[in-house]
Amino acid sequence: MAERFTKSMARNIYLGGSAFFVLLFLALTYDTQSRAMPERDNRELITAEVAQGKHIWEENNCVGCHSLMGEGAYFAPELANVFDRRGAGDSATFKSYMRAWMNAMPTNVPGRRQMPQFNLTDEEIDALAAFLEWTSKIDDNNWPPNIEG
Ligand code: HEC
Incomplete structure (x- = not known):
């Protein structure tokens, strides 16, 4: 059945979700360090x-x-x-x-x-x-x- 939730779908959601948030975290860290902090700390x-x-x-x-x-x-x-x-x-x-x-x-x-x-x-x-x-x-x-x- 097409709507069956398989182990590999669960794994993909887990890995894809983790990768997405790791990348988001890295992007925000980069933004804080390279743009936001220099603007604030004089x-x-x-x-x-x-x-x-x-x-x-x-x-x-x-x-x-x-x-x-x-x-x-x-x-x-x-x-x-x-x-x-x-x-x-x-x-x-x-x-x-x-x-x-x-x-x-x-x-x-x-x-x-x-x-x-x-x-x-x-x-x-x-x-x-x-x-x-x-x-x-x-x-x-x-x-x-x-x-x-
Ligand atoms: C053991 C605690 C203590 C330590 C350590 C300490 N202070 Fe203080 N400091 C005080 C207290 C208590 C006051 C407020 C005293 C009062 O109003 O009579 C104060 C007030 C001040 C003020 C005046 C603040 C104002 O609003 O006018 C300055 C400036 C200051 N301290 C600088 C320093 C610096 C610089 C250091 C480190 C070299 C330091 N203090 C370490 C306890 C401490």
Whole structure:
């Protein structure tokens, strides 16, 4: 009978379906990597200072307390938009904010969550500021929705 569902039909649906979705997955991965990400991440703005700032960010495990674009810990404020929040759109203003902030830690205000003193040099803090400024310019669909993080 023509409408009989055979083992080989089932196998073909299985193999054809798998091949279709593997190819779709590969095409979407290619599209994300080659088109979507470069449009969003402003990689042309990654300077040596930004790269150095990312290393300092990682070495000091800032993400152990902070989140960056929603990833990380929720003990301390989101920092993907700290440049927008404290920098008034200006790199120099933000660098001086970052130096003042990093050097003032810990505040030792009773009842307030504390951030450690990292004893970073001015150059290292400037690099962190450059990294966080670059991060704020990634197109992350305006995450977080609130300027205070
Ligand atoms: C042990 C947890 C902890 C770690 C690790 C930590 N922070 Fe913080 N950070 C905090 C807390 C808590 C606050 C908020 C303090 C407050 O408001 O008084 C804060 C606030 C900040 C702010 C100010 C945010 C704003 O909205 O003005 C900046 C900038 C910052 N941290 C940068 C860093 C960087 C850069 C690192 C890594 C070198 C780091 N933090 C590591 C706990 C941490």
